[in-house]
Ligand code: SAH
């Protein structure tokens with residue numbers, strides 16, 4: 357239920373770290389706080405409430421948050437000298453992981469709230485106003501935050517996020533997510549469809565379904581049974597006006613046959629999939645506690661390409677996991693050569709306290725990790741360049757998302773997520789049109805309008 361808007365306008369500054377799920381959460385927190393009188397600002401110095409929505413995935417995450425908090429504390433002092441006030445709140449996975457430690461190390465922090473409890477922010481703000489000292493809520497409440505959050509009434513971005521699944525039960529030995537985001541849960545189908553319809557009504561043309569393990573989705577369907585992600589996508593595809601559907605991030609062994617088939621059968625499902633493999637060595641994958649072998653990955657990619665021959669793939673890689681030898685790393689390079697990726701993220705292994713990997717023997721020296729990462733990234737960058745180059749002179753449907761740098765120019769995306777700059781004064785943001793790709797740059801494409809397709 358939406359509460360009446362408060363008459364007093366206060367300013368909210370949110371800084372978002374990390375993944376797309378945090379971007380989604382930040383928007384939902386802003387929507388909720390809008391009903392309590394807060395409007396968003398881009399200027400932290402002008403904010404009555406500063407919210408850091410944090411990420412814990414790699415090293416020094418907490419340290420970065422503490423140093424940012426130090427800077428904000430000075431900003432707050434300046435504001436106080438001018439007679440103002442500023443509340444400091446920390447949300448997200450660092451808040452979850454640090455909990456009470458945070459108000460010990462940084463006693464000037466007003467609120468610490470975990471990713472499952474942020475619907476309680478208004479209540480926490482009220483508690484903070486009444487009492488002294490920081491207020492902490494890093495619980496995993498019984499009630500779902502999604503039931504408590506208000507429906508926003510602002511226009512949606514053309515390309516919107518929708519969280520359908522949260523948490524993870526996989527316990528990869530390098531990863532903090534199962535500890536910070538908790539057990540795997542899925543939102544009911546009806547709730548997801550209602551949010552999707554609402555997004556489309558507010559202007560969204562593309563929806564990216566989000567989850568730490570999105571293809572493990574198993575929400576309760578209107579028929580009382582569990583629906584998988586493929587079935588959910590088929591249902592979403594029936595929403596008039598929703599032109600594009602994507603989902604991220606997927607776990608290889610959760611790519612079930614129905615989801616793979618959906619790639620061949622649902623035209624709105626874009627032919628681009630982020631499917632993290634992490635390593636090309638079975639030995640390392642076992643040590644990582646991944647539930648797929650290299651052969652499994654090959655088979656899944658083969659089935660996807662059979663269902664949708666033009667599908668492009670993206671992946672995540674970790675180099676220098678404990679025990680990784682040069683031959684294991686060579687197997688990763690060989691896998692990249694074999695599969696061919698349109699895009700990828702690659703990281704040096706970062707030992708996270710409390711995860712099994714951090715305590716494993718055979719930790720790899722940083723210099724070795726850096727050298728392997730450089731070799732892997734050179735290969736991946738070259739593949740990405742080749743993939744982009746292959747689009748030259750092709751005609752691709754482009755969904756326009758924002759204005760370009762000069763008048764009449766629009767920027768949109770291809771089915772493969774590439775940005776395309778087009779002179780199209782006759783089009784509007786939200787239009788979908790066929791574009792002839794005329795130029796290929798390092799981070800974007802240039803194109804000429806062929807026809808408008810909607
Ligand atoms: N299931 C999510 C995982 C989120 S973490 C997903 O697949 O996207 C995102 C990526 O960060 C992981 O795929 C992994 O490549 C990387 N990562 C996670 N923990 C890491 C660590 N301790 N060191 C280096 N990279 C890590």
Ligand code: F3S
Pocket residue numbers: 524525526527528531532533534568569607
């Ligand atoms: Fe992390 Fe592995 Fe889950 S990477 S989010 S534990 S699938």
